[in-house]
Amino acid sequence: MTDRIWLQSYPPGVPAEIDPSVYRSLVELMEESFRKYADRVAYSFMGKDITYAQVDSLSQALAAYFQSLGLVKGDRVAIMMPNVPQYPVAVAAILRAGLIVVNVNPLYTPRELEHQLKDSGAKAIVIIENFAHTLEQCIGHTEVKHVVLCAFGDMLGLVKGAIVNYVIRNRRKMVPPFNLPQAVRFNDAIARGTRAPFKAPSIGPDDVAVLQYTGGTTGVSKGAALLHRNIIANVLQSEAWNQPVMDKIPKGEQPTTVCALPLYHIFAFTVGMMLTMRTGGKLVLIPNPRDIPAVLQELSKHKVHSFPAVNTLFNALANHPDFNKVDWSHLKVSLGGGTAVQSAVARLWLEKTGCPICEGYGLSETSPSACCNPVTSTEFTGTIGVPLPSTDIKLLDDEGHEVPPGQPGEIAIRGPQVMAGYWQRPDETAKVMTADGYFRTGDIGVMDERGYFRIVDRKKDMILVSGFNVYPNEIEETVAECPGVLECAAVGIPDEKSGEAVKLVIVKKDPALTEAAVRAFCRDNLTGYKQPKIIEFRTELPKTPVGKILRRELRDKR
Template identity: 35%
Template structure:
């Protein structure tokens, strides 16, 4: 199976069934096929064919989904661009990906000399001349650019075989079927939004509704109106929802579960959210280089709070020590994954690709974790974020979880800063819950109760808002840079 023909099969099987909707329009399966064929014909008329790259600098909207399948129908590749990027940042991605066409929002200007199409001008009817779908599992489907928080953004090459593998794994892990309805709230320029919230539901015959920009004040109104059975979000979103006034008690009876990913969540947040809103947060773990997901807590089965679950069906997981050998159960080391979902490599970067993918297919994640006897993975931090204080290894997540357990704290971020005596010391940053007051002395006391002396923050700073990357991850580089400038 390839995704280039998925829309055709849905239209044949259930032409009048719901496919994808946003606040402006709702398409049946037959409607979606017509729009995809029309868009494919439009792209072909603009000279786009197999092997070409189409860049989409669009907000979340139905046309993004249409253009995905239109490009794949022609054998072309899509590279999503964060709409918030500057022209200079966008130009770097366009140049690195060798994009031949840029699709932008109505009224947006072109960037450089690349051919540009306004989404308002996208052909919506008349699919005459649209080529038959290209079915090539080895064809490059997506170029997802890493966030750049640890260096210059790199193009992650995901082919159709990767997407086919990941969506099949997601179907099995999420127990998704045609009766499901997914609410998309994550950005479509990120692989999580594309794979978990669009491709997987469409693969299983389910429908997708695309929400407008996330707003905690209106989110549950949308949920009650659209009646989704699942959605996927990041810990920041769940923290904001959990911080809503106590009198906010929405009808969540349609929701089977919600996925929590992209960044580690505290066990306290997961338990508090489920207790309040009545449906489980299923925490998972993955990265763009593995086409989104590698582990997840079972939807139907024992969930272990504080872990990110077990390997997806069809993937392998192992933990390696500094000597390159597997560690014993319960010991921390670098997480490696293997499966048909592992990327083809980084575009134009063979040496960096070889540094993270072994000859036998294991992907080095750069994350540090440990496995228990049942195969559940607990993350303890990024290998590059590990703090070494006086020769002792410290993983930030353990400290962040302690800080986040304070009822007044919305989120916490921990970094290491240079110190003449200790080499590095721990510095923590916290953000208060809306309407709450953070007591720094009480946080220090909490850390003294729950953490060994060398793990305790030397300084805890209160910020109005913790900096985030475009996909909602804590931007610790900005925190370090801020300390340097200060």
């Protein structure tokens, strides 16, 4: 272990270590909250509040239903939904029945869904009807025998629920026709489970809780096997990290977190849903974060204390004319993750909310949080911060040797939040785990004398121009400062002279922005070999549903 020089940068009161053994399982954590906070609002969705007590009874009924189907401890159940309250109910039910959650991106194509269902061996799926047509096209090639079918209005009450479902199905035509004769409606499954016996299985810290599939940007999508203790550890690490500012919430005021990131993504799953559950907070579920006016309208109804988001969402919100309709004065922590936060966006956010964006870093394989800037920071650092409590990080060269301070190396992480391995892929696990238990991330970083880490880039995203390393993040960070640029992405393209050259794709904030202006700005701010050879303007950048820019697609569509 390194000498952990980053501990000197911890805010007062944040411990160097946490104890994940305080709970044997996530079920213990959830059931404690169901008891302690029974009357509190757990989830707020489309104007409807759902209490901890309701989540308790609904999830136990659904757990009994799963058991009545013959599902046994260790079986996998997929969830394919946006941020609707059935999601956390399903998660609690699956875990209480001793089953394993398989988080699925609802925007998957039939081919992608089939791969994940087959790879995980899922026997059941909880899916919203809007995407049932995708499942219909591939279910016959999988082991899935049981389908629980949800609709947006299921938990909104009879009248409002019926109206919402009618509008979504008939007015907005958001539910393509499908045929899944074996499907059971969510509320019917709850009713059946209420009449069925529930037998709580014995669940321990080393049981698998979640299969979290990595985005597949490095090849085939693999399931990171996250144990109960991995996610418990990350919840406790995140709670300890946020404590210095969350302690400032006035007594008697319920901590409120915005969940605009999708729950199938591990960032929202752990830092949104599970951390809020542990602290007895209220989670505001945002089903469609791309509808910025609707997001702002929803947030105007709440006192928001915590807001985990990605750079693209912070940027879109802060640039929207309705931004000031939300009272941001209660905001204690704005957590940026998933992808690099740009300093231009961070500056605008701080100017408009008074709450700086604390950039963090993590991966599906680390449940996800590994590093974060102190929540007491008053300015944006442009780094990913320091390792969280009980987390050790070192930087390795290609041979696996630790590099000296100030030198770039591959970030390798060890801590209680690091996955058990990739689901049924010991060969892939061996490629990323070192003999002494560090997970090799594939990200290149540098550590400064205070223990702060800075991402230089992913190994594979590096552009090699005439033997010089060019890192896309640096170019994007710089060009984002150019007046008139809303967002941008840099990729490498083949070049006869230099091997590779930089291509820059820009979305304009100011329609009058010209290529000449961008080139002049780049000449002033980037050394010769880093300057883009090709500049292209687009109306939008290709992104994952979480908001990460898909550089691969920009490379492929030259």
